Amino acid sequence: MTYIAKPKLRHPGIPVNRLGFTHRDYEGSISTLCAGCGHDSISFALIQACFELNIEPHRVAKLSGIGCSSKTPDYLLGQSHGFNSVHGRMPSVLTGANLANRELMYLGISGDGDSASIGLGQFIHCVRRGVNMVYITENNGVYGLTKGQFSATADRGSKSKAGGFNADSPLDLVSMALMVGATFVGRSFSGDKAQMVPLIMAAMSHPGPAFIDIVSPCVAFNNHAGSTKAYDFVRAHNEAVNRLDIMEPREAIKVEYAPGTTEEVALHDGSTLKLAKLAADYDPFDKVGALNYLQARAAEGELVTGLIYMDSAPKDMHANLNTVAAPLNRLSKAELCPGSKGLDAFNASHR
């Protein structure tokens, strides 16, 4: 990590987005993670995505659990409220926050220890409930802060830095998210910014439970030969099924179907997702096909990345609960309290 703060000087030519914000306006505190940590690249991609999407920083709430990944919300969106909660329990806190105010964007940042081990239950149930959020796991297969133990996403047969051998089967959060109802599922690699940024942007434009698993090598404890989450290994085994591009809202939205070339999909915020298919036989709108494809490629030792699945008509938890359009935290006493009149009826019916 560095401890030298960036100067606050602003070059007059620095790009600003439609809201007049610069890239710096989306940054947070200085990262305390190790130099070269994949997580910092993900933070940068998140900052870039928010900048590109012209998101007002204060309209985002960032939530996390405990661990290296869960520290990162502090390192981005300094004008957003953040909540570094309890190990493995961010999903329930995010669920509550979302229930209280449906108007904000909820960004859940977690890791493989936080979401696949201690918090697996909360992760699954939060997705099941259809919470409208962008949920990112910064997946390095290892416990960083406690110095290098295997996590539940470590592949069977992978070796730890200290020489240990992982005999347990790995959990695949992407397949699990698909199975339990995530309506946007992607996977990426922290070393591939060109893929990450538009994928995050698409997830942020998606009004439902969006999940992205980002393989993010741990330079301190899991970047050696024999690790399947090392930079070199992931570069060699990464099979991107598509490339995305997000375009600003425009009037006419065309959707082309030409396998092997590009496809354009209207997103709910009015922008357009341009999808370049790299695997001709891959359809990200076919959930069953996606699950099969993931299994088939995993059996070949390949890591499928890109937009894995998207439901173009998602429903979220608030739709399921039929809540009012106004945020629940803004309802007044007059709207909430039935008053003495209501009690008269209650009392009368209990005699």
Add this chain to the structure above:
Amino acid sequence: MPQVKSVNDFVVKFANVNGSGSASANEMFARSILRMGVPVTSRNIFPSNIQGLPTWYEVRVSGHGWLGRRGGVDLMVAMNPQTWDKDVASIDAGGYLFYDSSRPVPPSKFRDDINIVRMPLTEICNARYSDPRQRQLFKNIIYIGALAQLLGIELGVLEKLIGEQYKGKDALIAPNHQALHMGHGYAHDNLSNLCGLRIERANEVGTRIFVSGNDAAGLGCVYGGATVAAWYPITPSTSVAEAFGKHCRKYRVDADTAKNKFAIVQSEDEISAIGTVIGACWNGARAFTATSGPGISLMQEFLGLAYFAEIPAVIIDVQRGGPSTGMPTRTQQADLLICAYASHGDTKHVLLLPEDPRELFEFCAQSFDLAERLQTPVFVLEDLDIGMNDWLCEPFQWDDSRTYDRGKVMTAEELEAGKTFGRYLDVDGDAIPYRTLPGTHPTKGAYFTRGSSRDRFAKYSEEGPVYQDNMQRLLRKFDTARSLVPAPVITHARADGKTRHAAIYFGSTAPAMREALAALKADGVELDTMRLRAFPFPESVTDFINAYDQIFLVEQNRDAQMRSLLVNECGIDPARFVSVLHFDGTPITARFIIAAIAERLSLSSQEAAE
């Protein structure tokens, strides 16, 4: 044969088989007495089971208005062969045993000091009904009809209750009326003058209502402005969440859009439930969870976070018998310590201790004001006795001029005007800082909430003095809470000066305690009393205790947990307390309290004589 003779003052106990449909018939029985203007209180003693295990329903009839359990049984309605011996043994001498005499019972199974009332219920049912389900359900109504005749309950009152119960399912009314009359007719022809217990019309109920605590708690949360509830099913708290849902569907659905002004999440476990409550409260909604002891155990880590990060939360704990699974369908007051000091590290939490459904309604509504004012978890500690039984209590009241205290939330306007925002800064001297809600202002007031140590401006810090500064402020904040929570209720037995001994009690012990105090007074034992209503203890609690040499402390747990709390927090010599502890899982009775206090007093007077 001696006969217990009593008008409007006796105990009827029904011994039934769980799942036989007896509960609603028995409740109708209790309600019919109320409708005749005679106070009753009822207690369901039920197993952790859906069908087959024994269940009891105890009705205390008290023209004097004593609403606790008295102890003992005057009339046993023995409908369960499984528990026959125990049920027969529990009847007071001279009392009555009413049973189904369709099958012969050997003479050795009776007692010669009780009165036997035989009715061939199964025979009557089988002769009249062919459908097995009808035989079962109408049997309950038939015995209610017979009891009405035996005790002098007006048939018209029961008919009206049946009409109310089956409103909208009118086809069921006439057959139920017929069954009622069948039982009444049989008793009239065959059982007249067998029973010395009578109900006589009175005017002692007034405007009081008959309501369960969990129903009241759910309603209190609606009135308190809760919009988010997250919960996991657990006896005996499940009906709190269900009642909240019921009342919300009645009062909280927008008339124009048919959309809900509430959200209820059935969580995957109690950890998730409290996490969701904390997330919602952090984001400015009023949220609560309802649980019982095992749930409180699971929530510990999150409760520490809410304490340390200063996030409001309301937890309704319907206490049951612990530890572990313990006695899930029995009552206790055994979660005091785990709630008061929930989570690792140095913590202290606010507890509210309601005495009955009315106060529970009030405390639930008030708990949200306290939680937001103090920015900390608030526990409403009720128990199975209050929660799952119908209690006769004063009608609920609401002052329409009352406003919600949303606590110190800094607004966008205040931030814009340049007001200094430090999330953990004590600006007002009451140790309560200001908070901002997510999404308030584009460039001001954002902060990072964390369970790790931080400075007054919410910046991460592991500096010893910074950590201590914060922990000391949290302690001062708890001092502020002392003046905000409900004060104890203190009563003096004499107009002139104090008594020699005093008694302290709290929660569901209240009605049995009142009856015990009156009985002790009749025997010449006068006690000043203090009913605790909250933790932290207001100053008046210590003052009261210091005024007496010896104080009876009545609790429904084994370890005298309230005593620990008082000793620890008020610095009182433990020898000053004489514990009266009832923890067999049944609600404490007046007789138990009277016996314990009388015995102790006679012991101490003997000691004094020696």
